[in-house]
Amino acid sequence: MxxxxxxxxxxxxxxxxxxxxxxxxxxxxxxxxxxxxxxxxxxxxxxxxxxxxxxxxxxxxxxxxxxxxxxxxxxxxxxxxxxxxxxxxxxxxxxxxxxxxxxxxxxxxxxxxxxxxxxxxxxxxxxxxxxxxxxxxxxxxxxxxxxxxxxxxxxxxxxxxxxxxxxxxxxxxxxxxxxxxxxxxxxxxxxxxxxxxxxxxxxxxxxxxxxxxxxxxxxxxxxxxxxxxxxxxxxxxxxxxxxxxxxxxxxxxxxxxxxxxxxxxxxxxxxxxxxxxxNMLTLNGKKMAKSTGNNILPNELFSGKNDILSKPFAPTVAKFFMFQAHYRSILDFSNDALEASEKGFFRLMDAYRSISEITPSNKSDFNITDWRQSCYDAMNDDFNSPILIAQLFEATKFINSLKEGKAEITASDLELLQKTMHDFLFEVMGLVDISETSSNDGNKLSEAVELLIELRNQARANKDFATSDQIRDQLQEVGIQLKDGKEGTTFSLN
RNA sequence: GGCGUCUUGGCCGAGUGGCUAGGCAGAGCUCUGCAAAAGCUUGUACAGCGGUUCGAAUCCGCUAGACGCCUCCA
The missing domain is CATH 3.40.50.620 (HUPs)
Known part of the structure; x- marks a missing residue:
């Protein structure tokens, strides 16, 4: 302990x-x-x-x-x-x-x-x-x-x-x-x-x-x-x-x-x-300060209601963005940088979630113990969260290979991988696992979209691609993107 | 004016005297009815000029630019 x-x-x-x-x-x-x-x-x-x-x-x-x-x-x-x-x-x-x-x-x-x-x-x-x-x-x-x-x-x-x-x-x-x-x-x-x-x-x-x-x-x-x-x-x-x-x-x-x-x-x-x-968080290259008005409020970030923001950002995404820089470095806030972090964040979370779907085998293609220590090494070095995150992305790559059946892992290593990811993502960094859809959908909406997905699948089964593409494209136009995956179709709101 | 910090590939951002940071974007591939999404692969950059060194982006000096503190600010 x-x-x-x-x-x-x-x-x-x-x-x-x-x-x-x-x-x-x-x-x-x-x-x-x-x-x-x-x-x-x-x-x-x-x-x-x-x-x-x-x-x-x-x-x-x-x-x-x-x-x-x-x-x-x-x-x-x-x-x-x-x-x-x-x-x-x-x-x-x-x-x-x-x-x-x-x-x-x-x-x-x-x-x-x-x-x-x-x-x-x-x-x-x-x-x-x-x-x-x-x-x-x-x-x-x-x-x-x-x-x-x-x-x-x-x-x-x-x-x-x-x-x-x-x-x-x-x-x-x-x-x-x-x-x-x-x-x-x-x-x-x-x-x-x-x-x-x-x-x-x-x-x-x-x-x-x-x-x-x-x-x-x-x-x-x-x-x-x-x-x-x-x-x-x-x-x-x-x-x-x-x-x-x-x-x-x-x-x-x-x-x-x-x-x-x-x-x-x-x-x-x-x-x-x-x-x-x-160190300071800057906006437009200048220190954020109450007195000068050069700042952005958390609630503006969460709601997206600020001229420099293209959309709302979840608190945990903003936190992840901050942790991608070292605490002693100046960090400049921008919409582009935040969007880039958000994509990485979701990729990381998706990988974490998919660990539980992996079937272990009798050998490992990745030295989990060494990798785990490298996560500690990062944090031991003056709380270097950007290096820690880089390590978590290394694991993400490996997890995705496992998912595709291109790599193997033993049951005990799998357990350690999951525990380590969990420890650093949620316990140490205190991130929150939000998924792209769950954050802003309503039940009625998802039921309606599920219905359309079902109709599209029927059309596709009948090789009625005109209909299936119409459903897909028109949903896209109203900001609902369908994602075809191995386990079926999901959607996200843009 | 004084003190101090920083300048990294298209963007964000680590690191460091010799070994691939990482993310995003881009490109190629896989998947797919076609796409999208997703996944995989791919980047040799370190402000400029000089010096030290077998070797520097990393150390030293100068130049340029930016920022911070010196007044309230996390």
């Missing part, structure tokens, strides 16, 4: 900038924290890519037999649009525009997020904490940082003193920056800030009178800084030093850098052993 004892997993650690053997702090157990969404609008497909990548990581770790505690937060306060005095909480802004409570905004988009993740068949995390649910922990953290001497109070707000921290720690080690460069390269700054240095960041902000998301604290009625919640919640549930911290590449700086600073300031140890960063 403890596959991890036999499979050597390596992961690319953003901190060391190289692949490292994965060794959890406690044998057999993994603590993983991933930065979740800020819930002030619908998650877009780019956001989803990150969460689906970490779903793959979560699933694979579990598959290897690790006991995984996966914590993914929901940011529902404190994430300001700008760091300056003009910064506004986007949740508050949305609440003001829609004239609803901030917590209604939070609820609305949290529910949306969960529905989307569910549609993608992503597993829920073990713990999904919210920032507003951990105000006390965050206040305690600030008190600790102040006590350690790395924060200062001004006008009811508390800021992290990056310059002070950098004197005895390395601020910028994750993102490869050094503070001196940052200070000398600081672009001419707008409005004078109350911060001592532009690099300092807020731990607690005093709320203006009209600011309705506010909590009492020793310093003022206010709200916590964005970076703080992740430190508070990750250390609360995973400890001061835990295995994996993940998030999008765009969070590396400043967010994750600040998390490291906060944690080191109060716990005197590096919080995270392996930092994993997923």
């Amino acid at each position: 403890h596959l991890y004892k036999h499979q050597e997993l390596t992961v690319y650690n953003s901190l060391s900038k190289q692949k490292e053997k994965f060794e959890p702090i406690i044998e057999g157990a993994v603590g993983m924290y991933v930065c979740g969404p800020t819930v002030y609008s619908n998650v877009h497909l780019g956001n989803c890519r990150t969460f689906l990548s970490f779903d793959l990581v979560f699933r694979y770790l579990k598959h290897l037999g690790y006991k995984v505690r996966y914590v993914r937060n929901i940011t529902d306060v404190g994430h300001l649009e700008n760091d300056g005095e003009s910064g506004e909480d986007p949740i508050l802004k949305k609440a003001r525009i829609d004239q609803i409570e901030p917590m209604e905004v939070v609820q609305l988009y949290s529910v949306d997020f969960h529905q989307v993740m569910n549609a993608f068949n992503a597993l829920p995390p073990s713990i999904e904490p919210t920032a507003t649910g951990h105000i006390i922990e965050q206040i305690q953290l600030i008190e600790k940082i102040i006590k350690e001497g790395y924060a200062y109070l001004i006008n009811g707000s508390v800021y992290f003193d990056v310059v002070k921290f950098n004197e005895d720690h390395a601020y910028g080690k994750l993102s490869g920056r050094n503070l001196e460069d940052m200070i000398s390269n600081t672009r001419e700054l707008a409005a004078q800030s109350e911060k001592k240095n532009p690099q300092d960041f807020a731990l607690w902000k005093k709320a203006e009178p009209q600011h309705i998301m506010r909590w009492p604290s020793p310093w003022s009625d206010g709200f916590p800084g964005w970076h703080l919640e992740c430190t508070a919640m990750s250390t609360k549930y995973l400890g001061n030093n835990f295995d994996i911290h993940g998030g999008g590449m765009d969070l590396k700086f400043p967010h994750h850098e600040c998390e490291i600073a906060q944690a080191e300031a109060c716990n005197h140890e590096s919080p995270v052993n392996y930092w994993l960063h997923t």
Whole structure:
């Protein structure tokens, strides 16, 4: 059961900038924290890519037999649009525009997020904490940082003193920056800030009178800084030093850098052993982002209602498309690429389904054990899903040869082949076996088409090809394609 | 301006100092009454220029282009 004892997993650690053997702090157990969404609008497909990548990581770790505690937060306060005095909480802004409570905004988009993740068949995390649910922990953290001497109070707000921290720690080690460069390269700054240095960041902000998301604290009625919640919640549930911290590449700086600073300031140890960063999903060659509007929403994808889409795509197909690229590579979204993936996806699923129809014999023409290990090798190499998928296509070719009677397999190998395909397709990647017809047909329609297929078969039996071709061609015209196979005729909707 | 990443065959996308990634499309074949569908077979590409090397697409340098972070963003 403890596959991890036999499979050597390596992961690319953003901190060391190289692949490292994965060794959890406690044998057999993994603590993983991933930065979740800020819930002030619908998650877009780019956001989803990150969460689906970490779903793959979560699933694979579990598959290897690790006991995984996966914590993914929901940011529902404190994430300001700008760091300056003009910064506004986007949740508050949305609440003001829609004239609803901030917590209604939070609820609305949290529910949306969960529905989307569910549609993608992503597993829920073990713990999904919210920032507003951990105000006390965050206040305690600030008190600790102040006590350690790395924060200062001004006008009811508390800021992290990056310059002070950098004197005895390395601020910028994750993102490869050094503070001196940052200070000398600081672009001419707008409005004078109350911060001592532009690099300092807020731990607690005093709320203006009209600011309705506010909590009492020793310093003022206010709200916590964005970076703080992740430190508070990750250390609360995973400890001061835990295995994996993940998030999008765009969070590396400043967010994750600040998390490291906060944690080191109060716990005197590096919080995270392996930092994993997923790359961006682009649209038209540019990063998908909420703020620029350059994005596509999952529901647009599922319904096909977006100008760049030629048709609807199933969530699992979109997931498969994403997994055909490595999580650390930029992936460009396009209709053509998605269509190409969809065809491959159905071919893979058809092959998987046909395994159960294969009759075993007394020898095998394919080394299933080696092939199975090559699937693990792919995933062991920093979760290389595109290589894994390539391996599954190798098996697909073999399965099709078996189906045609051009190859042989023993009963035990057949069982292992099926199990391996099942494990990687459904358990590790979390794909869903939808068939081309079942996804969008209605019973009445299929009964009617079955009738026409029957009539056509009768005509063909009578060599009345004029009639049989008429049925076939006219169905084709209305978007119903007949497919003649060895086991009879099926159809699909275009 | 600073820091960093990327540039692969018609398209998407892995990988890497010498050995076929894979998918889609295209071509050929099988099947079929004919088609379609499906299956099989088939691809020697790595931005440009120079260097290191027995050998580089893979390492180094320069040039061009693209992207990301430096302000909210997964």
